[in-house]
Amino acid sequence: MIDNIDLSLVDWSRAQFALTAVYHWLFVPLTLGLSFILAIMETIYVKTGKEEWRRITRFWMTLFGINFAIGVATGIILEFEFGTNWSNYSWFVGDIFGTPLAIEGILAFFLESTFVAVMFFGWNKVNKKFHLVSTWLVAIGANLSALWILVANAWMQHPVGMIFNPDTARNEMVNFWAVLFNQVAVDKFLHTISSSFLLASMFVLGISAWYLIRKREEQMAKRSILIAGVFGLLSSLMVAYTGDESARTVSKVQPVKFASMEALYEGKNNAGLIAFGILKDTDKKIGGKKVREFAFKIQIPGLLSVLTGGDNDSYVQGLKDHISGNEKLGIISTPEKMQRGKYARDVLTSYKRARLINDTAQIGAIKNVFKDKDFQNKYFRYFGYASIDKPEDVIPNVTVSFYSFHLMVVLGFLFIMIFSIALYLLFKGTISDNKWFLWIALLSIPLPYVASELGWLLTEIGRQPWIIQDMMTVSKAVSQISTGSVITTFILFAVLFTGLLISEVSIMLKQIKTGPKH
Amino acid sequence: MISQAFLQHYWWIIISILASLLVFLMFVQGGQSMIYSLPKNNTQKTMIVNTMGRKWEFTFTTLVTFGGAFFASFPLFYATSFGGAYWVWIAILFSFTIQAIAYEFRSKPNNVLGKKTFDLFLFLNGSLGPFLIGVAVATFFTGSMFTLNQMNQVHWATHWYGLEALLNVRNLSLGLAVLFLARINGLLYIINTLDDEALTKRSVKGLITNSIPFLIFFLFFVISLLFSKGFAADPTTGTITVEKFKYMHNLIQMPVVLILFLAGIVCVLYGIGITVFRKSFSGIWFSGAGTILSVFSLFLIAGFNGTSFYPSLFDLQSSLTIRNASSSLFTLKTMMYVSFIIPLVLAYIWYAWKAINTNKITEQEMNSEEHKY
Numbered sequence: 001m002i003d004n005i006d007l008s009l010v011d012w013s014r015a016q017f018a019l020t021a022v023y024h025w026l027f028v029p030l031t032l033g034l035s036f037i038l039a040i041m042e043t044i045y046v047k048t049g050k051e052e053w054r055r056i057t058r059f060w061m062t063l064f065g066i067n068f069a070i071g072v073a074t075g076i077i078l079e080f081e082f083g084t085n086w087s088n089y090s091w092f093v094g095d096i097f098g099t100p101l102a103i104e105g106i107l108a109f110f111l112e113s114t115f116v117a118v119m120f121f122g123w124n125k126v127n128k129k130f131h132l133v134s135t136w137l138v139a140i141g142a143n144l145s146a147l148w149i150l151v152a153n154a155w156m157q158h159p160v161g162m163i164f165n166p167d168t169a170r171n172e173m174v175n176f177w178a179v180l181f182n183q184v185a186v187d188k189f190l191h192t193i194s195s196s197f198l199l200a201s202m203f204v205l206g207i208s209a210w211y212l213i214r215k216r217e218e219q220m221a222k223r224s225i226l227i228a229g230v231f232g233l234l235s236s237l238m239v240a241y242t243g244d245e246s247a248r249t250v251s252k253v254q255p256v257k258f259a260s261m262e263a264l265y266e267g268k269n270n271a272g273l274i275a276f277g278i279l280k281d282t283d284k285k286i287g288g289k290k291v292r293e294f295a296f297k298i299q300i301p302g303l304l305s306v307l308t309g310g311d312n313d314s315y316v317q318g319l320k321d322h323i324s325g326n327e328k329l330g331i332i333s334t335p336e337k338m339q340r341g342k343y344a345r346d347v348l349t350s351y352k353r354a355r356l357i358n359d360t361a362q363i364g365a366i367k368n369v370f371k372d373k374d375f376q377n378k379y380f381r382y383f384g385y386a387s388i389d390k391p392e393d394v395i396p397n398v399t400v401s402f403y404s405f406h407l408m409v410v411l412g413f414l415f416i417m418i419f420s421i422a423l424y425l426l427f428k429g430t431i432s433d434n435k436w437f438l439w440i441a442l443l444s445i446p447l448p449y450v451a452s453e454l455g456w457l458l459t460e461i462g463r464q465p466w467i468i469q470d471m472m473t474v475s476k477a478v479s480q481i482s483t484g485s486v487i488t489t490f491i492l493f494a495v496l497f498t499g500l501l502i503s504e505v506s507i508m509l510k511q512i513k514t515g516p517k518h
Numbered sequence: 519m520i521s522q523a524f525l526q527h528y529w530w531i532i533i534s535i536l537a538s539l540l541v542f543l544m545f546v547q548g549g550q551s552m553i554y555s556l557p558k559n560n561t562q563k564t565m566i567v568n569t570m571g572r573k574w575e576f577t578f579t580t581l582v583t584f585g586g587a588f589f590a591s592f593p594l595f596y597a598t599s600f601g602g603a604y605w606v607w608i609a610i611l612f613s614f615t616i617q618a619i620a621y622e623f624r625s626k627p628n629n630v631l632g633k634k635t636f637d638l639f640l641f642l643n644g645s646l647g648p649f650l651i652g653v654a655v656a657t658f659f660t661g662s663m664f665t666l667n668q669m670n671q672v673h674w675a676t677h678w679y680g681l682e683a684l685l686n687v688r689n690l691s692l693g694l695a696v697l698f699l700a701r702i703n704g705l706l707y708i709i710n711t712l713d714d715e716a717l718t719k720r721s722v723k724g725l726i727t728n729s730i731p732f733l734i735f736f737l738f739f740v741i742s743l744l745f746s747k748g749f750a751a752d753p754t755t756g757t758i759t760v761e762k763f764k765y766m767h768n769l770i771q772m773p774v775v776l777i778l779f780l781a782g783i784v785c786v787l788y789g790i791g792i793t794v795f796r797k798s799f800s801g802i803w804f805s806g807a808g809t810i811l812s813v814f815s816l817f818l819i820a821g822f823n824g825t826s827f828y829p830s831l832f833d834l835q836s837s838l839t840i841r842n843a844s845s846s847l848f849t850l851k852t853m854m855y856v857s858f859i860i861p862l863v864l865a866y867i868w869y870a871w872k873a874i875n876t877n878k879i880t881e882q883e884m885n886s887e888e889h890k891y
Contacts, residue, residue, distance in 0.1 A: 065622055072575075073618035076582055077611050080600060083589070084608060087601020088671050094593020095845045102590035103856050105583030110863045113575035114870045121572055126873050134870070165846070169669040170593075172846040352668045479601035480672065481679055489608050496612075500619055503630040510628035 010475045012486040013085040018460070019490065020077050022453060023497040027071035027504075029452050032146055032193055033200025033235075034064045035139035038119075039132075040227055046132045056220050058123075059516035060204065065120060066507050070500055077493070085486065089467055089477035096162050096173045097152050104148035112141030146196075147189050154185035156468050157459070158253040164380055166351045166370050171471070183249050188459075191242035194235045195455065198415055199448035201232025205422055206445035207512055209438040217515055218432065225426055233419035240412055244307065250462075251308045251316070254469060257462035259319045260398045261405040262304065265291055267318035267326065272299035273307065274406065279399055286323055287392030292399060319398075323391050334391035337470075340378065341385030347375075348383075384466060387473045396464040404454040404461070411451040418444055525850035526840040527822065529591035532857055534817035536584040537655070538810040541696060543577040544651070545802070546570045548704025550617070550644025551697070553637060556708075556724060561881055562717050564625075564890070567640070569711045569879050570704070571621040571891040576867070578618060590853055594843035595828055598672045602664045603654070603680030610650045617643035621891045645697065652696030656689035658820040658827050659743055659765065665833035675832040688746075691739040698732035699786070699809060706793060706802035713878035722794055729790055743819075744769070749826035751839045758826055758837045768823045775818045782811030 038061055045053035079101060083090050090097075118126060118134035126134070161178030162171040173179060205228040208221035251258040263279060264271065265286070277297035284291040302312030309315070317331065325333030332340075347369055354362035369375050388394060418441060425431040431438070463469060467477040549570040557563040589596040600607050616639035623629045624636035663675040663682065676682050683689050705721045705728065712718070748764020751757070761767070769776040785808025793801035821827040821840050828838035844850065884890065 066626065069618045069622040072578065073615045076578065076585075076614055076618075079582060079585055080607060080611050083585075083596045083600025084604050084611075085601075087597040090589065090601065091593055091597035091670050094589055094596060095849045098586065098590030098593050098596070098845065099849055099853060099856075102583070102586040102853060105579065105586040106856060106859060106863060109579045109582055110867065113579040114867050117572055117575060117874055118870050121874055125876060130873065168846075173849045173852070176848075176852045356668070479604070481601070481604050481674065482677065485604055485679055492612065496615065499631060503619075503623055506628045506630045507623060507626040511626070514627075 007475070009481070009483045009486060010478050012483055012490055013478050014474065016486055016490045016493065017078075017081055017085060019494055019497065020074060020081060021456065021460075023501065024071065024074035024078055025453060025456055026449060026501065027067050027074065028146075029196035029199045029448075030067050030203060031064070031071050032142050032196035033198070033231075034060065034067070034203065035135075035142050036197060037200055037204060037227055037231060038064060039136045039139045040231065041224075042132050042135050046128050052219065052223070055516050055518075056223055059220065060224070061119070062511055063207075063508060066504060066511065068116065070504055073500070074497065083479075085479050085481075086467070086477045087479040089472065092170050092472055092477070093155075093159075093468060095170055096155060096159075096179060099173065099176070100148040100152040100155075100179075104145050108141050108145035108148060110141075111137055112145060115141065143193055146193055150188045150192055151180055151182070151185045153459075154182050154188050155179055156466075157188075157463060158182055158184040159468050159471055163376070164370065164383070166348055166367065167355075169348070169352075184253060187242060187246040187249050191239065191246050191455075194238035194242055195448070195452055197235035198232055198239055199452055201228040201235060201419065202415065202441075202444055202448045204228035205232060205419070206442045209441035210512070211515070212432050213435065213438050213442065215432075220516060222426065222431070225422055225431065229419055229423040229426060233416070233423060236412065236415040236419055240416065243409070243412060248308060254463070255317050256319065256322050256394060257396060257401065258308075259317060259322070260396050260401040260462055261458060262316075263292060263294070263398050263402040264304075264316060264318045265293075265320055267315060267321045267329075269305060269315050270302045270312050271304040271308075271314075271316040272301045273303035274299045276410075277402070277406065279402060286320065286395065287390050289392040289395060292402075319395055322394070334385070334388070334394055337382040337385040338388050338391065341382040341388070344375075344379040344383045345386040347379075382470060384468070384471045384473055384476075387476050388465070393465055396462050401458055401462045404458040408451045408454045408458070411447055411454075414444075415448065415451075520851060520854075522844070522847040522850065523841070525847065525854060526844045528854060528857075529587075529844070529850055530817070530821045530827075530840045532860075533584070533587055533591065534814050534821070535810075536580060536587055537817050538813035540577065540580045540584055540651075541648075541699070541813045542703065542806045542809045543573070543580055544648045544696070544700040545703035545707045545806070546574050546577045547617075547644040547647045548697075548700030548702065549708060550640040550704075551648075551701055552704065552724065553641055553644070556705075556717070556720060558716065558720070561884065562714060564884050565712050565714060565717070565879055565881065566708060567621070567624070567637075568884060568891050569708060572874060574617065574621055578614060581614065587853075591845055591850060592838075592840065592843040593845060594666075594670060595838055597670070598664060598666065598838060598843075599654075599657075599662070599828060602672045602674035603657070603662060603683065604674075605678070606650060606654050606680035606683055610647065610654065613643045613646040613650070617647070625891055644700075648700040649693040649697045652693035653683050653689045655696075655816075656686070656692035656739070657683050658817075659746070659748070660686055660688050661749070661829040661831040661837075663832040664830050664836060666830075666836040688739060688742050691735045691742070695732055695735035695739055698728050698735065701728045702732060702786075702790060703802060703805055703809060706789060706805050709793060710799050710802045711875060711879055713880045722797075725790055725794055749829035749834070749837055751824045751826055751837075751841065753824050756839065756842055758829070758834045758839075760834070764825065765819050768819045768825060771823055772818065775815045775822070778811050779815035779819075782808045782813075782815060784808065785811060 038057055041053060041057040045057055115134040115137040119138050122131050122134060160182050161173055161175035163174050165172045204224050208224040211217045211221040262274065275298045278295045279292040280295040282291050282293050304316050305312045305314040321331050323334050325331055325336060347366060351366040354366060421437060422441060425434055425437060465473045467474045549566055553563055553566060557566055620636040620639035624633050665673050665675060702725060705724050709718050709721050744766040745763065747760050747762050750759050750761040750764055786805045789801040789805030789808060792798040826837035826839050830836040
């Protein structure tokens with residue numbers, strides 16, 4: 001394998017990918033959610049024939065269009081950055097990871113891009129029904145594209161459906177359905193799209209609230225609030241449900257990440273769920289890493305055990321269980337995994353050496369070792385641990401994991417409340433009179449963005465140091481290019497993305513101020 | 519029983535189709551590269567930008583799908599070329615990123631950067647995009663400086679990380695040929711879709727001035743290709759050797775490809791000819807079909823008949839072939855089932871395209887259209 005990787009190269013490559021992903025995810029959720037809201041609005045227009053609904057649809061479609069292109073633009077960079085910045089990774093998993101990306105292009109992107117043109121330009125060129133179908137297909141296409149990229153991401157969190165081929169030195173897919181219906185993929189897809197629906201609903205609700213505050217476009221605003229309120233409330237309930245499912249799956253397939261997001265160092269029975277907590281540094285250490293404890297916490301006793309194991313006697317694994325091992329629970333210690341990983345790496349190196357000198361007897365013998373299920377399950381599954389220097393390196397950043405997870409949960413409950421109140425006031429007929437609520441709705445627009453980005457922070461930082469859980473560390477995945485090149489492109493992209501973001505926000509604000517065309 | 523060798527060829531054909539569609543669809547870029555020179559006034563400029571703007575998504579999506587399909591079917595190419603020729607690919611990405619938003623933002627009030635900046639973005643993408651893609655594709659024939667270790671991890675042998683491709687005259691000639699071809703197709707598309715007599719006249723003139731450099735650069739590349747050495751892969755051992763006139767041999771040994779290639783060139787010339795001499799509006803369809811056939815054939819020459827499609831000049835045995843760079847049999851087969859949907863995709867694209875392009879774009883429409891670039 002590649003040795004002497006320049007750490008600053010890894011860090012800058014990570015920074016560049018994170019920058020692209022963070023910016024990309026500022027725009028995509030609105031596309032995912034708003035596309036469905038547009039489709040619902042246009043359906044009402046076609047069903048009722050009322051021009052007002054056409055006007056409403058076209059207004060939100062203008063905002064959709066401003067946001068859409070920038071999501072597409074940042075997306076292409078993400079796709080190609082797997083190759084440009086993570087070429088070792090691209091080869092190691094390309095046999096599996098490339099498939100969802102290709103399907104995304106063939107199945108989803110073409111659907112989206114073909115019908116988005118009809119949606120924008122077809123109002124006076126195609127009949128009402130064809131236009132409506134186009135709008136629905138844009139929504140379906142956009143959300144299908146999310147499915148495939150999330151399948152790919154889920155595989156990095158929980159690699160399934162593959163076998164390692166020593167000849168090609170890569171993982172190869174053996175079960176497509178296992179990859180597609182990976183439990184992490186299912187959870188991630190449902191949680192991501194529902195949170196995007198929520199984000200778009202808050203966007204529509206907040207802007208409509210602004211019109212009511214300004215006493216402008218009141219009819220449009222109230223109708224928009226009706227759609228956003230119902231769609232948002234249903235979505236936020238689905239977010240809560242899928243979030244819970246997702247956390248439960250993480251506790252099973254990425255227990256170290258789960259322990260980090262709960263800041264649970266010592267495993268325990270009857271573990272409480274932290275409703276609110278503040279972490280502080282302590283003098284205690286796991287290896288060289290400082291342990292963080294709660295300076296203050298409010299917890300619901302036993303609930304974490306109930307949520308993860310079904311009853312409050314269930315044992316929830318802590319970080320120490322994974323570093324030092326827990327014989328009673330059958331958890332192997334990290335040093336032991338490192339030994340097994342090194343053994344697997346040595347076997348692979350021996351195989352490559354045998355291939356080099358064409359030692360057929362040795363080639364055959366080692367090939368059989370790789371086919372052995374025992375070797376696969378006991379040794380090769382820890383292949384990535386061969387690259388771990390110190391056992392504590394497998395612990396991700398606890399502070400970021402804990403706060404991002406808990407803040408996201410708190411915000412999730414807040415959103416349910418906001419949508420419920422919006423619908424209550426709307427049906428009561430007093431929404432325009434409750435300025436306090438209209439301001440809350442307006443000021444809440446950025447919050448789902450924050451929650452959504454926190455979700456990705458947790459997903460990706462919680463997975464560290466792995467790029468593929470237990471199989472490959474981030475440092476081994478990086479392309480061997482000069483650090484200077486990556487720093488230069490990082491700066492270029494940072495300037496470009498920031499400029500585009502400022503431009504988009506400015507255009508969006510102007511369009512909102514202008515309002516729908518009469 | 520479907521063999522891996524069959525699927526490797528099948529997927530190279532799919533990649534070649536996507537690449538050829540991409541080059542045809544770069545008529546959008548070709549049109550963008552002329553936004554300063556072709557229109558006489560702002561209305562004409564708006565019409566050009568809008569006719570191209572209604573199709574930019576197709577080019578963009580084809581590029582993304584081309585990348586995704588390459589990743590899925592030949593991941594070693596994806597890892598090697600993208601991870602090594604870093605700067606070429608990043609420059610291509612950068613040029614497409616600024617395009618995507620330029621259309622949507624350029625005429626919107628309060629766009630901060632100003633209309634002129636977004637027009638510059640369109641021009642840069644229009645000029646650099648086709649040129650750089652042409653240069654990158656040329657390295658399929660001229661080779662690159664890399665080596666792969668036993669674990670198939672790439673090490674680029676120069677510190678230019680792909681920029682060295684710009685120092686090769688043959689690479690530059692294909693880059694420029696693709697650029698001028700995109701401009702020709704852009705002009706033909708403008709003639710086909712815009713209802714403006716003055717603009718049509720200027721476009722016909724532009725056809726002549728762009729056809730001359732296109733022919734010079736294209737012929738230079740093709741002739742040098744036919745007489746250059748190529749990189750042959752032994753069908754049994756996979757060993758790579760240098761073979762004189764390899765690409766000429768490929769054309770002779772694959773006569774169908776030769777016929778397609780020649781038919782492609784004839785179609786492009788016919789498309790230009792009927793527009794210039796017969797005032798036809800349908801030139802784009804002939805030139806487009808010709809572009810697709812020519813690029814498709816070039817890709818087949820690069821990858822078929824035991825040829826390395828991504829040769830290494832630094833370490834010959836690291837060169838990539840469709841055999842050593844491909845995905846596993848299982849993945850290629852899975853992807854083959856997915857590819858069966860492509861005709862349906864092409865059918866709905868055609869249907870939607872026709873629905874939008876029923877009437878020519880007029881100055882009047884530009885004044886009344888709500889969603890205008």
